[in-house]
Amino acid sequence: MDEKFVDLRQNHGHSGLDHSFWPSFTDIMMVVVMIFIIASTVLIMRNWELVAELRATLEAERQARAKVSVFQATSRSLEEQLAQAQQALSESRIRNLQLVELTQEQRELIVRHLEQLLALRTERDQLTGQVESTRRQAALLGDQLAQSQLRYTQLEQEHEQRATRLEELLTALALLEQRQQESLAELGTLRQERAEEAQRLAALETDYKSLDEKYQKLIRPARSVAGKQVVEVLYRRNGGAPQIQLRLPRDKGFKVFSASTMHQRLAALKKQHGKDLYVKIIIPQDSGLTYNEAWDFTRNLLDRYDYYYQP
Numbered sequence: 001m002d003e004k005f006v007d008l009r010q011n012h013g014h015s016g017l018d019h020s021f022w023p024s025f026t027d028i029m030m031v032v033v034m035i036f037i038i039a040s041t042v043l044i045m046r047n048w049e050l051v052a053e054l055r056a057t058l059e060a061e062r063q064a065r066a067k068v069s070v071f072q073a074t075s076r077s078l079e080e081q082l083a084q085a086q087q088a089l090s091e092s093r094i095r096n097l098q099l100v101e102l103t104q105e106q107r108e109l110i111v112r113h114l115e116q117l118l119a120l121r122t123e124r125d126q127l128t129g130q131v132e133s134t135r136r137q138a139a140l141l142g143d144q145l146a147q148s149q150l151r152y153t154q155l156e157q158e159h160e161q162r163a164t165r166l167e168e169l170l171t172a173l174a175l176l177e178q179r180q181q182e183s184l185a186e187l188g189t190l191r192q193e194r195a196e197e198a199q200r201l202a203a204l205e206t207d208y209k210s211l212d213e214k215y216q217k218l219i220r221p222a223r224s225v226a227g228k229q230v231v232e233v234l235y236r237r238n239g240g241a242p243q244i245q246l247r248l249p250r251d252k253g254f255k256v257f258s259a260s261t262m263h264q265r266l267a268a269l270k271k272q273h274g275k276d277l278y279v280k281i282i283i284p285q286d287s288g289l290t291y292n293e294a295w296d297f298t299r300n301l302l303d304r305y306d307y308y309y310q311p
């Protein structure tokens with residue numbers, strides 16, 4: 001028997017005498033078992049390494065997904081904040097236009113009314129002085145008339161002269177009384193005009209309160225674009241002609257549309273999205289629009305298509 005393996009048998013010195021089959025089979029099986037154990041050990045260690053690598057890969061994938069989720073949430077939040085900031089900027093520009101025009105008109109109107117009121121007060125003071133002067137003159141003429149009558153009874157010789165003078169005094173008195181009546185009538189007219197001016201001032205105050213209420217409505221909390229389909233509408237004047245640009249929910253940039261085409265697109269989007277349609281109006285700083293143009297355009301689109309203004 002060739003000695004390729006270590007002889008682990010007992011009494012191996014008698015191998016030449018015992019040619020039994022089983023000792024050789026035992027050696028072979030022992031070698032097979034050792035090979036199996038070594039191979040199993042290698043496979044188990046390799047399996048552990050693969051499991052560790054798989055776990056590391058899964059953990060890295062989970063962390064990557066978490067980072068992507070956080071990035072997407074941050075991106076949506078930033079996009080929403082940007083949309084709200086742009087909307088607030090447009091509304092602030094509209095309110096600034098309104099306040100500038102309103103303040104200028106109110107100032108001019110108040111200055112005119114103050115000038116008219118000062119003129120009326122001056123005329124009233126003048127008429128009051130004239131009335132007082134007329135009354136004093138009337139009292140003086142009355143005294144003179146009494147003295148003339150007394151002297152008429154005492155001095156018959158100057159009867160004709162005194163009579164003539166009395167007639168002149170009576171005529172002057174009648175003229176003064178007529179002037180006094182005219183002055184009183186003018187004073188009544190001035191008082192009536194003053195009352196009308198007071199009514200106009202009250203009407204202006206009512207208009208101011210109405211405008212203030214509209215202003216308070218303009219500064220209500222901003223709408224939210226969360227979960228909405230956002231359509232951006234940019235309105236300005238280009239070369240003196242109105243220009244409308246749209247950016248639909250899936251578009252990357254603005255496109256120029258006519259007014260009729262814009263209404264068709266917005267009507268279709270409103271029919272498709274209903275209460276989820278958010279219309280964002282953008283009025284640039286150099287739009288070239290007046291307050292009334294910007295306001296009418298904004299209110300018309302919001303009232304017809306935006307979810308926030310629908311009944």
